[in-house]
Amino acid sequence: MLKTFLIILFLIFVSCSENIETPQKNSDVAPEILTLQGQLDTQTGKFFLQIKVSDYDSLTDVKTVSCKFFQPESSTVFGETNLNNDGTEADILPKDSLWAVVLPIEFSIKDSVFSPSDTTKIFYEGFYRFEFLAEDFSGKKTTFLDSISYTAGNPPVFTGNFLPDTIQFTPQNGVTVTAFYPNDSLFVLNDDSLLFQIKATLSDQQGLQNIKSVWLTVQTSSGNLVTLTLDDKGDVFKGDEIADDGTFTVKLLITKSSPTFNFPLVFYALDKNGLAAEPLLDTLSVINFFNPTPSSSPKTNFGGIFE
Numbered sequence: 234m235l236k237t238f239l240i241i242l243f244l245i246f247v248s249c250s251e252n253i254e255t256p257q258k259n260s261d262v263a264p265e266i267l268t269l270q271g272q273l274d275t276q277t278g279k280f281f282l283q284i285k286v287s288d289y290d291s292l293t294d295v296k297t298v299s300c301k302f303f304q305p306e307s308s309t310v311f312g313e314t315n316l317n318n319d320g321t322e323a324d325i326l327p328k329d330s331l332w333a334v335v336l337p338i339e340f341s342i343k344d345s346v347f348s349p350s351d352t353t354k355i356f357y358e359g360f361y362r363f364e365f366l367a368e369d370f371s372g373k374k375t376t377f378l379d380s381i382s383y384t385a386g387n388p389p390v391f392t393g394n395f396l397p398d399t400i401q402f403t404p405q406n407g408v409t410v411t412a413f414y415p416n417d418s419l420f421v422l423n424d425d426s427l428l429f430q431i432k433a434t435l436s437d438q439q440g441l442q443n444i445k446s447v448w449l450t451v452q453t454s455s456g457n458l459v460t461l462t463l464d465d466k467g468d469v470f471k472g473d474e475i476a477d478d479g480t481f482t483v484k485l486l487i488t489k490s491s492p493t494f495n496f497p498l499v500f501y502a503l504d505k506n507g508l509a510a511e512p513l514l515d516t517l518s519v520i521n522f523f524n525p526t527p528s529s530s531p532k533t534n535f536g537g538i539f540e
C-alpha cells in the first residue's frame with residue numbers, strides 16, 4: 234500500500250517537473266512567415282532570398298521552408314526549391330529564424346550582350362513573385378505570397394563627341410597634315426602622320442559609375458569593321474585627361490598610307506544593367522593627295538584602322 238502510494242507520488246512529481254521544464258507543445262499553431270528580403274546581384278546573376286519564419290512552439294519546430302518562384306508577368310511556376318537554415322550557402326547563421334536560398338541564374342537572366350571588354354547580363358524587369366510554404370513537425374502549414382521588383386533603370390545617353398571633321402595630307406614642304414576640327418579650328422603639322430583624339434561625353438540617370446563600356450567602330454574603305462574602346466580612367470596613353478568625368482577618350486594615329494575616304498564611325502555605350510545607348514553616328518573624312526582612291530578589296534593587313 235505504501236509502495237503504491239510512493240509510486241503514484243513519484244509519477245505526479247515526474248509529470249509536474251516535465252510541465253515546469255518544457256511547456257506543453259501547442260500543435261495547433263502553424264509556423265508564421267514574416268519578412269521576405271531578396272536581391273538580384275546584377276554582377277553574378279544570382280537571386281538571393283531570405284525569409285523570416287517563427288513558430289509559437291519553438292524555432293526548431295519549423296521543419297521545412299520551400300518556395301515556388303515566378304518570373305515577372307508569368308503565372309507559370311518557373312521552379313520550386315527548399316530554403317536552408319543550416320548556415321551554408323546563402324544562409325548566414327544555422328538554426329535561427331532566417332531561411333535562405335540562391336535561385337538559379339536562368340530564373341532572372343533574359344539575355345547577354347557582348348561588348349569589347351566583357352559580357353553583360355540583361356535581366357527580366359518587373360515583379361518577381363514568390364509563394365512560400367513553411368511546415369512544422371506536427372504537419373501544420375502556412376503559405377505566404379510576396380514579390381520583389383527589379384528595374385534596370387535608364388540607358389546611358391551620348392551628350393556629345395569631338396573629333397576632326399577632315400584630315401588632309403598635302404605635298405607641301407614634304408608632307409603637311411592638316412586636321413579640320415568642328416568650329417573651324419585647325420591643326421597643322423609638317424609630318425607624315427598625325428596623333429589625334431576622339432572623345433565622347435555621356436550621362437546616365439543612375440550616375441556615371443553605372444556606365445560600363447564605351448566603344449566605337451570604324452568602317453574601313455574595304456568594308457572591314459574595326460572596334461576601339463574609349464576610356465574614362467584618366468589614362469594618359471589614351472588621351473583621357475580626367476578620370477570618371479563622363480568624357481571617354483581614345484588616341485589614334487593616322488598616316489599618309491590611309492586612302493582618301495569618308496570613314497563612317499559609330500559610337501556605342503552600355504551600362505552595368507545591360508542597357509545600350511542610342512548609337513551616335515559620325516564621319517571622319519580623309520583627303521590624301523598621296524593616296525587618292527580607297528582600296529577596292531579587303532586588305533591583307535586586317536586590323537588597320539584608317540585603311
Ligand SMILES: [Ca+2]
Pocket residue numbers: 317318319320324325326327328329330331332333
Ligand atoms: Ca539561418
Ligand SMILES: [Ca+2]
Pocket residue numbers: 385386387388389437438439443504505506508
Ligand atoms: Ca543606367
Ligand SMILES: [Ca+2]
Pocket residue numbers: 464465466467473474475476477478479480481482
Ligand atoms: Ca575622362
